Amino acid sequence: MAETVTCVRCGQTRESAGRVLPPPFGDEIARSVCSVCWAEWLQQQIRVINHYGLRPALKEDREKLYDITREYFGLPQESAKKS
Helix, strand or coil, rough: CEEEECCCCCCCCCECCCCCCCCCCCHHHHHHHHHHHHHHHHHHHHHHHHCCCCCCCCCHHHHHHHHHHHHHHHCHHHHHHHH
16 A cells, blocks of 8 residues: 655645655655645646756756755755755
8 A cells, every 4th residue: 555645735645756756855755745746746847847947967957956846845945954
């Protein structure tokens, strides 16, 4: 049986998005985001990548995309966690 979470974005208790990204950010997504909202983000992510001209293979672009992902889901920014 799949793990269920109360999603930080929609507030519904649903199946977790699972490990969709490498740790530690992927673990945070798995604990906080439902599969429905993750699927919606994947569609939005394409627009974000195109809008900003991001190249996710590059570390700095990937980090910017992760920051935008955190903002989309209302998760704390990485820089705020380090402070």
